[in-house]
Amino acid sequence: MDKMKRAERMVAVMQVLMSKPNMLVPLTLLAERFGAAKSTISEDLLAVKESMRYTGQGRLETVSGAAGGVRYIPEINSEDANEFLVGLADRLSSPDRVLAGGFLYMTDLLYDPAILRPLGLIFAGAFREKKPEVVVTIETKGIPLALVTAEALGLPMIIIRHGNKVTEGTAVSINYVSGSSRRIQSMSLGRRALEPGRKVLLIDDFMKAGGTALGMMNLLKEFGADVVGFGVLMETPRESEPKLVDHYLSLLQLRELDPYKGVVRVIPQEIM
Amino acid sequence: MDKMKRAERMVAVMQVLMSKPNMLVPLTLLAERFGAAKSTISEDLLAVKESMRYTGQGRLETVSGAAGGVRYIPEINSEDANEFLVGLADRLSSPDRVLAGGFLYMTDLLYDPAILRPLGLIFAGAFREKKPEVVVTIETKGIPLALVTAEALGLPMIIIRHGNKVTEGTAVSINYVSGSSRRIQSMSLGRRALEPGRKVLLIDDFMKAGGTALGMMNLLKEFGADVVGFGVLMETPRESEPKLVDHYLSLLQLRELDPYKGVVRVIPQEIM
Known part of the structure; x- marks a missing residue:
C-alpha cells in the first residue's frame, strides 16, 4: 500500500482507537500498521487530541512506558x-x-x-x-x-x-x-x-x-x-x-x- | 474557537460520524459545527474515505440531495x-x-x-x-x-x-x-x-x-x-x-x- 499522508493517517488512527474504546492500543502497533515511526505516531496523537477539543465527545488517554499506549475514552458533555x-x-x-x-x-x-x-x-x-x-x-x-x-x-x-x-x-x-x-x-x-x-x-x-x-x-x-x-x-x-x-x-x-x-x-x- | 486546520477537522468529522454509527449526518450540520463551507466538508469526506481503505474497519456512505448527508457504517473485514x-x-x-x-x-x-x-x-x-x-x-x-x-x-x-x-x-x-x-x-x-x-x-x-x-x-x-x-x-x-x-x-x-x-x-x- 502506498505511503499515507499525515491527515489520512490521523483519521485512520482515530478510527482504530474508536473501534476499540477503552482498550489500550500500543504505539508500536499503530506504527507498524501505518508504516510510520513511533515518534511520528506520537506527534499525530497530539494533533488528534487537539481535534477532540472541538467535539467534547471523548478524549485520548496516554499511558507512557514500555507497556504504554493510548486509549480512546468515549464521553458525553x-x-x-x-x-x-x-x-x-x-x-x-x-x-x-x-x-x-x-x-x-x-x-x-x-x-x-x-x-x-x-x-x-x-x-x-x-x-x-x-x-x-x-x-x-x-x-x-x-x-x-x-x-x-x-x-x-x-x-x-x-x-x-x-x-x-x-x-x-x-x-x-x-x-x-x-x-x-x-x-x-x-x-x-x-x-x-x-x-x-x-x-x-x-x-x-x-x-x-x-x-x-x-x-x-x-x-x-x-x-x-x-x-x-x-x-x-x-x-x-x-x-x-x-x-x-x-x-x-x-x-x-x-x-x-x-x-x-x-x-x-x-x-x-x-x-x- | 480558533480556526481548525484541515487534518484536525477531518479527525473531528470522523469522531462525530463514528459516535453516531449508521445515522445520517447532514453536511450542513458538519459545516456549521466546524465553521467550514459545505464544499470544504465534502472534500474532507473524500479524504476520510480514502483513509478508511487502510483499516478495513468500516466505510462512509454518502447520500446526495437536499435531505442528504453522510453516515458511518461499522464493519469487520x-x-x-x-x-x-x-x-x-x-x-x-x-x-x-x-x-x-x-x-x-x-x-x-x-x-x-x-x-x-x-x-x-x-x-x-x-x-x-x-x-x-x-x-x-x-x-x-x-x-x-x-x-x-x-x-x-x-x-x-x-x-x-x-x-x-x-x-x-x-x-x-x-x-x-x-x-x-x-x-x-x-x-x-x-x-x-x-x-x-x-x-x-x-x-x-x-x-x-x-x-x-x-x-x-x-x-x-x-x-x-x-x-x-x-x-x-x-x-x-x-x-x-x-x-x-x-x-x-x-x-x-x-x-x-x-x-x-x-x-x-x-x-x-x-x-x-
Missing part, C-alpha cells in the same frame, strides 16, 4: 447529556404510554441503541471515578442499559438471574421481597461469574421501593463485592415512596402516572 | 472476523467450562462488550443486504448479542419474553416446546413492540433442536413479520441433532461435550 434527558423525559410523558395497572410503557426506548448509547455515556461519566471493575444488573429490562454502560467504561457485565439457571453452574441464590409486588421471589448469580472482592457498579432500569435493588446488594455481599455505585434510569419520587436503599443516581423521575385519567409526567434530574 | 472466531472457539473449548448436566459455561464471554462488538459486526455484515428493520431475540442470554447486532446495523431491538409481562401492555402469547427440555413453555411479545409486516432479523445465542427458534418464528407470524435472517452464535452439529428450522447462520459449532470425561470441542464455522 454535560450540555448534550442534559439536553438528551430533557428530550427523553418528554417522549416518556406521552399519555399513550400509560398501561393498564399503572405501568409506563418504555421498552421501545430501553431497547433502542440510539437512546441507549447516550445513557451509557451518562452513567459511565457519573461513575468512572469510582473505578468499578464490573457492571451488574438483573434480568431483563435493565440488561441493554447495563451493557452500554459497561461498554462505555470498558468493563464486563454480569446478569443476575431470576430463580436458578442450569447454564450458570454452581450459584448463590437468595430470596427477596419485591417492594412493589410484595411477593417473595428469588434471584441467583453463578459462583464463577464474579470473583470475590470486586468493585461493582449496579445498573437497573426502574426503582420503586427498591426491594429488588436491596436484594441485589444482599446477593453481592455473598461475593464480598464492594458496590461503588448504583444507577437507575427512572425512579418514583422519594417523598411519596420511601426507598429501601440510599446513595443512588437516577436520571429521570416519574412524578405522576394516573392510569384512569391517562396522565403521565416524567422529569429529568439534575445530573452534573 | 473477513480476515479479522475469522481470526476472532478461531480465538473464541479456542477459549470455549476449555475443559473447565463443562458444567454438570452437559452444559457449556459461556456467559462470561456472552456478556463481555469486547467479545460482543466483533460478533455484532459479523452478524451485521452477514445480514445487512437482507435489509432487516428490527432485530428480535428472546430473553435472556441472547440479549447482549442481539443488541450489539442491532447497534451495528443501526436498528432497534425487540425482546420476546418468557410468559407474559405487565410492563409490555397487550401481548400475543404462544406455547412452544423447547426442543432440548421437551417442556411446554410460553413466550410473548407486546402488541405495540412490533408493527405489522416488518422485516425481522432473529438473533439467539444457542440452538440445539431449534424448538425455541421455531416458537419465535410462529410468534412473529402473528405480527405478519417477514423473518429475513436468523443468526445464532453456536449450534450443535446438524448431523447428530436434526433441526426444526432451516436457513440460519451459526458462527460456532459445539462438536463435542462430554461432562463425564470433561471434554469440550468448539469449532468456528466458515462464514465469508
Whole structure:
C-alpha cells in the first residue's frame, strides 16, 4: 500500500482507537500498521487530541512506558447529556404510554441503541471515578442499559438471574421481597461469574421501593463485592415512596402516572 | 474557537460520524459545527474515505440531495472476523467450562462488550443486504448479542419474553416446546413492540433442536413479520441433532461435550 499522508493517517488512527474504546492500543502497533515511526505516531496523537477539543465527545488517554499506549475514552458533555434527558423525559410523558395497572410503557426506548448509547455515556461519566471493575444488573429490562454502560467504561457485565439457571453452574441464590409486588421471589448469580472482592457498579432500569435493588446488594455481599455505585434510569419520587436503599443516581423521575385519567409526567434530574 | 486546520477537522468529522454509527449526518450540520463551507466538508469526506481503505474497519456512505448527508457504517473485514472466531472457539473449548448436566459455561464471554462488538459486526455484515428493520431475540442470554447486532446495523431491538409481562401492555402469547427440555413453555411479545409486516432479523445465542427458534418464528407470524435472517452464535452439529428450522447462520459449532470425561470441542464455522 502506498505511503499515507499525515491527515489520512490521523483519521485512520482515530478510527482504530474508536473501534476499540477503552482498550489500550500500543504505539508500536499503530506504527507498524501505518508504516510510520513511533515518534511520528506520537506527534499525530497530539494533533488528534487537539481535534477532540472541538467535539467534547471523548478524549485520548496516554499511558507512557514500555507497556504504554493510548486509549480512546468515549464521553458525553454535560450540555448534550442534559439536553438528551430533557428530550427523553418528554417522549416518556406521552399519555399513550400509560398501561393498564399503572405501568409506563418504555421498552421501545430501553431497547433502542440510539437512546441507549447516550445513557451509557451518562452513567459511565457519573461513575468512572469510582473505578468499578464490573457492571451488574438483573434480568431483563435493565440488561441493554447495563451493557452500554459497561461498554462505555470498558468493563464486563454480569446478569443476575431470576430463580436458578442450569447454564450458570454452581450459584448463590437468595430470596427477596419485591417492594412493589410484595411477593417473595428469588434471584441467583453463578459462583464463577464474579470473583470475590470486586468493585461493582449496579445498573437497573426502574426503582420503586427498591426491594429488588436491596436484594441485589444482599446477593453481592455473598461475593464480598464492594458496590461503588448504583444507577437507575427512572425512579418514583422519594417523598411519596420511601426507598429501601440510599446513595443512588437516577436520571429521570416519574412524578405522576394516573392510569384512569391517562396522565403521565416524567422529569429529568439534575445530573452534573 | 480558533480556526481548525484541515487534518484536525477531518479527525473531528470522523469522531462525530463514528459516535453516531449508521445515522445520517447532514453536511450542513458538519459545516456549521466546524465553521467550514459545505464544499470544504465534502472534500474532507473524500479524504476520510480514502483513509478508511487502510483499516478495513468500516466505510462512509454518502447520500446526495437536499435531505442528504453522510453516515458511518461499522464493519469487520473477513480476515479479522475469522481470526476472532478461531480465538473464541479456542477459549470455549476449555475443559473447565463443562458444567454438570452437559452444559457449556459461556456467559462470561456472552456478556463481555469486547467479545460482543466483533460478533455484532459479523452478524451485521452477514445480514445487512437482507435489509432487516428490527432485530428480535428472546430473553435472556441472547440479549447482549442481539443488541450489539442491532447497534451495528443501526436498528432497534425487540425482546420476546418468557410468559407474559405487565410492563409490555397487550401481548400475543404462544406455547412452544423447547426442543432440548421437551417442556411446554410460553413466550410473548407486546402488541405495540412490533408493527405489522416488518422485516425481522432473529438473533439467539444457542440452538440445539431449534424448538425455541421455531416458537419465535410462529410468534412473529402473528405480527405478519417477514423473518429475513436468523443468526445464532453456536449450534450443535446438524448431523447428530436434526433441526426444526432451516436457513440460519451459526458462527460456532459445539462438536463435542462430554461432562463425564470433561471434554469440550468448539469449532468456528466458515462464514465469508
